[in-house]
Amino acid sequence: MTKGFNAPAEAQDPLQAAGELVQGLHQLAEGLEGQPEALLNLLRELETLHRSIQDGAFRRSLPGDRQRLFALLRDMERSGGWPYIPRLQLRTFMDLLQRDDQPGLHEEPPLAA
Secondary structure, three states: OOOHHHOOHHHOOHHHHHHHHHHHHHHHHHHOOOOHHHHHHHHHHHHHHHHHHHHHHHHHHOOOOHHHHHHHHHHHHHOOOEOOEOHHHHHHHHHHHHHHHOOOOOOOOOOOO
């Protein structure tokens, strides 16, 4: 059986399949060196794929309870954050989740006169 782009996703380990796809994309990008329009098109396609996965399967796979979601966010922060979310913003989001768990912090601050 062939591997890479032609192998069915369920026929091999998902991480291995993803690694092979990424390796193929690196080779494609190298082959397109000197062709900025083609590389720009590749980048646009990758951005579309990223958003599709993020808004589809990834979002549907997020944990439903706060503790598991916080654990996932903590792991993401430790491993370098989420693409397009700088670590500082992710850290702030995690702090807000923790603070939200503490009683008495749900009140809005008073408005300035």
